[in-house]
Amino acid sequence: MYSKVVETTNFLKETTEYRPKVAIVLGSGLGNLVDFIDEKMEIDYSDIPNFPVSTVAGHDGKLVFGKIGGIEVVAMKGRFHFYEGYEMKEVTYPMYVMKQFGIEKLIVSNAAGGSNKTYDPGTLMLITDHINAFGTNPLIGKNDDRFGPRFPDMTEAYKIYLRDLAKEVADNLGIAYKEGVYLGTTGPTYETGAEVRAFTGMGADAIGMSTVPEVTIANYLGIDVLGISCITNMATGIAEKAHSHEDVVDVAKKAGENFCNWVINIVKKIG
Ligand SMILES: O=P(O)(O)O[C@@H]1C[C@H](O)[C@@H](CO)O1
Ligand code: HPA
Numbered sequence: 001m002y003s004k005v006v007e008t009t010n011f012l013k014e015t016t017e018y019r020p021k022v023a024i025v026l027g028s029g030l031g032n033l034v035d036f037i038d039e040k041m042e043i044d045y046s047d048i049p050n051f052p053v054s055t056v057a058g059h060d061g062k063l064v065f066g067k068i069g070g071i072e073v074v075a076m077k078g079r080f081h082f083y084e085g086y087e088m089k090e091v092t093y094p095m096y097v098m099k100q101f102g103i104e105k106l107i108v109s110n111a112a113g114g115s116n117k118t119y120d121p122g123t124l125m126l127i128t129d130h131i132n133a134f135g136t137n138p139l140i141g142k143n144d145d146r147f148g149p150r151f152p153d154m155t156e157a158y159k160i161y162l163r164d165l166a167k168e169v170a171d172n173l174g175i176a177y178k179e180g181v182y183l184g185t186t187g188p189t190y191e192t193g194a195e196v197r198a199f200t201g202m203g204a205d206a207i208g209m210s211t212v213p214e215v216t217i218a219n220y221l222g223i224d225v226l227g228i229s230c231i232t233n234m235a236t237g238i239a240e241k242a243h244s245h246e247d248v249v250d251v252a253k254k255a256g257e258n259f260c261n262w263v264i265n266i267v268k269k270i271g
Contacts, residue, residue: 001063001088002146004050008093009100011049016041018065020072022271023103024263025094025214026097027110028056028245030230031077033260037066045078047077051097052090053205054078057245061239068264071271074103079212081190088138089179092217096147105162105270106218108265111229113190113235114244115200116180121234122255124177124262126166127158127227130202130212131183133259138213139220148220157219162226162270169265175258180205182229184212193237200235226266230255 018041026033034040045051045061045126054061061078080091098106113124119125130133143150163179170177183199185191187209199207206229218225231249233239 001222003143004095005100008050008097010047010120015171017042017073018063018072019102020065020074021102021104022071022267023076023098023106024078025072025106026075026085026106027079027210027230027252028097029111029232029249030256030259031060032253032256033263034064034258036264037064037068037073037075038066038234040066051092052080052086052093055084057249058083069271071267071269073267079210079214082213083209088136088140088213091213092138093223095214095217096224102152102224105179105224107226107228107258107266108211108214109230109259110182110211111232111248112182112206112229113233114205114206114231115196115235115238116205117152117238119178119180119205119231121251123231124175124255124259125206125229125231126163126177126179126183127229128163128179129157130215131179131181131202131215132212133183133185134197134212135186138167139233148222152220154219157215158224158227159224161226164261165201165269166226166266169263169269170262172259173265175262182211182227183207185209190243191236196235196237207233228259228263230259246269
């Protein structure tokens with residue numbers, strides 16, 4: 001895999017002059033953030049050697065290079081999910097490339113169901129920690145020491161200094177947010193009511209189908225992570241109606257204004 005990562009990274013280095021240190025992964029319905037990226041240079045995933053392609057509505061499948069407030073960034077408009085049938089190594093492949101490319105900080109976002117009853121749809125949640133309920137781990141298999149250690153530490157999976165900075169930015173802008181634990185499952189089914197009750201008992205505030213694999217690998221590679229969930233619906237059993245991905249994307253788009261404002265100003269501070 002190492003040589004593939006090098007090949008993909010070399011392709012990107014030859015294709016763009018941008019050398020960002022900050023990457024952003026945009027969750028379902030949150031892709032509009034790219035409208036705030038200046039001097040954009042976009043590359044379709046299908047044109048990038050060894051890159052998987054996005055198959056989910058609300059995930060365009062483009063790497064978008066450019067600047068936010070003069071700070072160079074690269075955004076993934078579209079991510080890969082385990083339920084799409086990708087291997088964990090494919091789901092997390094972009095993280096390996098990001099690291100090789102020179103990324104030091106990752107802002108990861110997602111749409112998620114709120115299992116904490118005090119979070120309404122539209123709430124932005126700063127992720128304090130996560131629970132891996134995928135039943136597997138993206139690092140299973142032989143370890144390549146060139147990437148990271150066999151037994152990575154996850155004590156501060158979501159960096160406290162980045163969370164503090166995000167809180168300061170939100171407070172200055174008057175953006176409301178909650179803090180909580182994200183639990184990632186494979187999907188693609190939304191959870192049953194019994195699962196939501198079990199996950200809530202385990203400590204989940206929000207439940208989704210992504211993020212955990214990417215953040216696990218980012219930590220393994222030594223990339224500092226900040227995570228933001230957009231609560232698009234109340235989780236099963238709390239919600240008053242059945243879920244649909246169209247509603248998820250719709251609510252995420254509506255929360256997009258606050259999300260974009262927040263992330264843009266975080267980038268300006270960390271860049
Ligand atoms: O990519 P994210 O985690 O934002 O997408 C969520 C989880 C599923 O892919 C989908 C369900 O509606 O939205
Ligand atoms: O309720 C949900 N569960 C899992 N993933 C989700 N993504 C958006 N909403 C949800």
